[in-house]
Amino acid sequence: MFAGYREKQKVSAGIEAFYGIRQNGEQQRNLEGHSYSVALSLFGTWYFSPKVAVAARYDYFDPLTTQSGDNRSLYLVAVNWYPAVGVIFSPNVVIETFESLPNGTSYKSAITPRLTFYYAMN
Numbered sequence: 001m002f003a004g005y006r007e008k009q010k011v012s013a014g015i016e017a018f019y020g021i022r023q024n025g026e027q028q029r030n031l032e033g034h035s036y037s038v039a040l041s042l043f044g045t046w047y048f049s050p051k052v053a054v055a056a057r058y059d060y061f062d063p064l065t066t067q068s069g070d071n072r073s074l075y076l077v078a079v080n081w082y083p084a085v086g087v088i089f090s091p092n093v094v095i096e097t098f099e100s101l102p103n104g105t106s107y108k109s110a111i112t113p114r115l116t117f118y119y120a121m122n
Contacts, residue, residue: 013044053080069101086120
């Protein structure tokens with residue numbers, strides 16, 4: 001499922017989700033029958049001017065809903081600068097978090113600062 005909205009150089013937003021059923025696909029992990037997975041993505045961009053915008057995104061993924069300890073979330077926040085047509089500089093941060101395992105083992109969040117450069121050849 002996908003839904004989105006956009007006003008050019010003002011705002012854009014969207015949501016995408018899926019629910020998956022895999023029949024008898026997890027027998028190698030000693031699970032009986034079917035396995036189920038879910039995912040959700042929310043994203044948007046807000047333009048402060050034709051040259052500057054802020055973008056954000058959230059993703060959630062659980063590959064096997066009958067087990068704990070395997071889902072993850074991803075957060076992205078970016079400032080987009082458009083110095084010329086077809087050119088974007090985007091300093092951004094990506095944060096990925098992980099569910100703790102049933103035995104209490106937990107994982108640190110992954111924090112990745114990035115600088116993305118995009119150029120469209122016309």
